[in-house]
Each structure stands twice: as structure tokens, then as C-alpha cells.
Amino acid sequence: MLRALLTLAIGLGSIATAQAGEPIVYTLSFPDAQNSYADVEARIPVEGRTELEVMMAVWTPGSYLIREYARHVEQVAATSDSGQPLNLVKTRKNRWRISALGAASAVVLRYKVYGREMSVRTNWVERDFALINGAPTFMTLADDGGPRSHIVEVRRPEGWAAVHTALPRADGGGDRFVAADFDTLVDSPMLLGSPRTAEFEVGGKAHLLVDDGGGDVWNTEQAAADVRRIIETQQAFWGTVPYDRYTILNVIHESRGGLEHLASTVVMASRWHQRLRPRYLQWLRLVSHEYFHTWNVKRLRPVELGPFDYERENHSRSLWIAEGITSYYDALLLHRAGLSTVDEYLDMLSDRLRAVARTPGRAIRSLELASFDAWIRYYRKDENWSNTDVSYYDKGAAVAWLLDARIRAATNGKKSLDDAMRTAYQRFSGERGFRTEAFYALASEVAGSDLGPWFAHHAASTDPLDYAPALRWLGLRLAPARDTKAGWLGVRSADRGGRLIVREVVRDGPAWQGGVNPDDEIIAIEGYRVTAGGLGERLEQYRPGTRIELLIARRERMSTLAVVLGEPPQEPTIEFDPQADARAIARRTAWLGTPAAGAQKSNK
């Protein structure tokens, strides 16, 4: 298997001078799992060098933030393959140099990794199980020229039944896995423990759901049956399946999040959420989202996202295409799979529009700039984030919906964003990657008209989005605004020990105009005490336009502020338009899709 991989790598790179090196072989063991440690040994071929430098990634693909994984690495030491201690010096925050290698044919590097952050992009190690991600775990040769396979041998603690990962097992079986290169290693998280599993075939490919932590609360069979429908629907959507085997590592340990990989995903869940319809729907949607990424972003990707530079930021203006379009389809395809009702779907779409409406920063930062700045902003939200930024997930999904409707209208229903995505996949997937403008040009091509100005408006500018054309085309409308009698203050607040603390002040809202700041404690309104839980009800006492006096404490000093309450911003809710004519209804039906025959068998 290994030899075949190396031969293939050299064959593909026949023009390049790069030679495939000997593999780096890791041994991963857990003698101190109960204290959250994994032990790593890396056997690195010397290949005639007099010194070599190793590096630890500072981020992991799919999660655009410098995370400094090296901070969880300790007790780094190196010996020769014959056991002689070697000189090792730390040269950068994430690099070590091993020198005076003498006659060593391999360097044996040993270190410990601390893993106690329950997220899809970090490590978690405890007595009964471990989630191991590549980037925070495996050091590799820095500035390594050619292709090089990376082998991981796992020494499972007694009592851990299995290792689950998308990596293929090396010849000879056992827990020895082969990654064709470092990218593949980083892209193949491992779940070690004793999870429940469900295996099923879709489109001739094997799929494995790995449920760890669900106990007797989470129903694996139910989850697998629903996931299967998601997979069927999305395979039919794309018309091509780019893997042999796909693994869903479902970490049911009361955390959240998901991360896409080439042939697997890690999703996190609460065991209780399967029994609560809206929460379970969120989990299904998360699976749908990460699975859609198998095509959109893992293979159809912005050109900036690969080959990755693991030691610095990789900026892209197209994250909104990767994440926004995926966020549009995660819910739509869940509905087409027959897993959500129309009302549930429209509510999910409306949620994206409402999130945009609640974000004044939409007037400050365009989708493209929000994408580009993800590294310094999206994953580092502070009290002023909503005032200065917009989510490329939420606005991206809203714009994807508008784009879908635009293409449908421009082609009189003959084409849609579905076609654009499939064509983009055919044209750009694989080694190439797309430039932002190339994606826009392709959408124009599918629409049969120049969408350049449309993208300039929707993706590159901060101009307000107009939902009317999409609503009209699809036989939808915004629900009539509800008459509000309560005054709006324009703060987001928190309960700190019963005290009402301002967390965020909405840009240009009443509190903003009145000089209320984040971290102010609101003590009283018009001379009457107000507590953390009572703000909403108290504001119902006052009509919009009423001037009220707030007693606040700011760093222990009392003062009063005058605020004129406003009208709350309209939060759009999409619904069927009762006035829609037969043609609009037909277009709406085509858009929503009908569940495939197999998916109509309800499992309720």
C-alpha cells in the first residue's frame, strides 16, 4: 500500500524534480491519558542532512485563526536512531532544529501533547477516549521539498476498543495508518475509544457513523438513518462522489461545532439534543453542512486555500463562497431530503436573514472583506464585532439564496445555483482552485448574463440586500411586521449575579445615541430598580419615542443617562405568499424540491 502510494506520487509529479522521501513514522501512545496527555514519537529520516528543522502547524484548515498549537507541546527531545541524545534548539514559536546528526540515519523526536480543549480543531484526551487532530499533534519537517508519506502507529490503552479515522490502514493491519502526505494527515482526525458505530452504503461507497459518548440517550440507528438520507440527497445533487469511504466522527460530549475534511468530518453534539426536535434539526443541519464541504471547499476551493501554509494566515476573499453557499445548501438539502418541513426550512432561511438584520456591521464590511478578515475578526469576536462586521456564513447564505433566485429568473427556471455549483466543481476542483472573479464569471455563464455588477453589489459592497426579487420569483413574501408597542433600547445584556450588565451596544441605536457603553451596569429605569431578568418586561412599559432616564454604574461610579427609546429593527420572516400565482408556485416547488422516493418513508 505504502509503496503504491509513493509510486503514484512520483508518477504524478514526473515533471517536477521533487523526490518522494522516506516516510515519517509516528507512534502515538497514551500512558497519561487520564491527565489529558498524548505521547508522540516521530521517527524522521535524515536523508544525508547534517541538521533538520521540524515545525508544528499554527492553525488548521477550515478554522481560520492562528491557534499556536505549539503552546500545548512540552518535553521535546531528540535522539539518533541508535539512542544517542541529539542537540535540539527551539528556533521559532513553532520550530525546533536538531543538529550535529553525525551518522544518524533517523532522528527520533519525542514530545508530549496536552489536549483538553473540546473542539473540532483541537485535541481532547481523557481516561476513556481521545479526539486527535493532526495539526495540534504531529510535527513534520519544515520546508520539506517533495511528497512524503506520514505513518501513524497508535498504541491504544487497554479498554479503548478502536481507532476511527479516514486514513487507510497500512499493510499488515493493526492500528497503523498511512497518510500520503502531511496535508492528508492534518486532514484526517482520529477518534479513539469505544464508540457505537453504524455502517451503511450509499452510491456504492461505505459510510461510517461513529457515535462516542451518547450513552443510552443517543439513538445511533435513528441518526444513521437520517444521515443516510442527507448523503443520498447530496450525492444526487453533485452527481459525483469523490471518495471511497466517508467517516462521521460524532463526538457526543456536550460540546458544539463541526469541521470538514476530505473523507470525514468531526461534529459535536449534546446527547440530549436528539430528543428535542429543533436541536436535533440543528445537528442534522450540521452534518449536512460539513458533508456539503466534501465538495465545496475541500475540493472546489478558493485558490488561496491550498497548498496550505501551516505557519501563517492564508487569506481569501472567497470564504463566503465556501461557507455562505454551504450554509444556504445545508438547510435546503436537508429539506429536499425530506428531513425538515417547509415551515422548518423557511424558518432556517429566515434565521440567516434575521442574523444579517441584527448586524449593523453589514454597512461597514462587505462579504469579501469579512472573508478576508476572518483571521483577525470572525474567530475573535468582541463587544464591537456586530457593529463592524458581518458573518460570511449568514450574509453569505442570504446572498447565495438571492443568487440562486437570480440565476433561476435569468434563465426562466432552466438553470439554478445548483447548476453553477456543479459546473464550478467540474471546472475548478482538484489541484486548481478558483479565483473569486473566476467563480463570478462562471455564475454569469450559467445565468447567461453578466452578473459582474450583481456580485459587485452583493459581495464587494456594503449596500443593503434587496430580497424582493427572490421573494417574488419563488412565490414568497416577508411576513407582515408585527405592531410593536415596546420601546427598544438597543443593547445586548448579560446576567452577572443578578446584575444587568450591558454586553454590546447596537451601533446608532438608542443606547448608543445616549452614551451607554459595554460593561455599564443598568441599575434603574426612571428611578425604579431593574434586574437582569426584568429588562424586557420593563421596556414594555414604554412606547417607542419615550425619553427615559437610566441609572448606571460604570466602574463603581453612578451616573444617569437620558435615552430616547426607538422602534426595534424589523426582523424578516419568510413565508409562502398567499397571492402567488400558479407559475410562482411551480417555481417555488421546483426550488424546494420533492424528497426522493426513498426519503418519503417517514421514520417518525
Ligand SMILES: [Zn+2]
Ligand atoms: Zn462550514
